[in-house]
Every structure is written in C-alpha cells, then in structure tokens.
Amino acid sequence: MGEIIVTDLKNEKHTVEATEGLSVMEIIYDANVPIKATCFGCCSCSTCHVYVDPEWINRIEPRSEEEEEILDMAVDFRDNSRLSCQILYNNDLNGLQVTLAEETKTD
Numbered sequence: 001m002g003e004i005i006v007t008d009l010k011n012e013k014h015t016v017e018a019t020e021g022l023s024v025m026e027i028i029y030d031a032n033v034p035i036k037a038t039c040f041g042c043c044s045c046s047t048c049h050v051y052v053d054p055e056w057i058n059r060i061e062p063r064s065e066e067e068e069e070i071l072d073m074a075v076d077f078r079d080n081s082r083l084s085c086q087i088l089y090n091n092d093l094n095g096l097q098v099t100l101a102e103e104t105k106t107d
Contacts, residue, residue: 001018002020002094003094003095004016004028004089004093004097004098005095005097006028006097006100008100009100009102009104014031014033016031016033017031018093018094021088023085023086023087024088024089024096024098025041025084025085026085028048028098028100034104035048035084037085037104039085041085042085043064043066043070043085046070046071046073046083046101047103047104048084049082049083049100049104050082050083050084050099050100050104051098051101052087052097052098053080053097053098053099054080055097056093057079057080059092059093060087061088064086067083071083074101074103075102076101081101082098084098
C-alpha cells in the first residue's frame, strides 16, 4: 500500500492511503476528501479534474483521446490537467501529488 498527497480547494493537504489498482479518484473519494466525481469514473464529466504536480506528470500514463475531449470543456484547463478517474494507481506512483480543480467542488 502507498499514499498520495491531495491538496483540496481550501489549500489543505491530505496524505491518503492508496491501493494499487484503484483510480486516483476512487482513492480520493474513499479517503473522504471532498470530490464531486459525478460520473464516478465513466470519463463523461470533469468533476474529478485534478492538476498533477509537475514532477509527476511524466510518470503517469498520457491522456487518452476521450479524456482530452472531456478536459477540453474544463473550466481551467492546464498542461498538467487530468481526470483523476483516468489515473490508475500503481506502486510506482507512491507519493503522487495532485491538486483538486474547481469542478470538484461538492457544494
């Protein structure tokens, strides 16, 4: 088991346990860090949009064409934007750092 570090919309950092084989979105959700994740992993919305720390962006699988299409509609798209439901956690990602985007707001 590893961990990821999530910065929420209040700029608070959460170090959460990460299980290999789960998506980063599932890990964040299961850790009770507020994330909207409306489609819960179907890659059909941007409510699990995160910014991957630049030191990690080249260590994760590239975006798929489907993910690119969804991110084109994101409010604040950046080079390091990803849908957390599309990042599959493995032990090589132990310590991964992500920041939640505005679309993840649950209120």
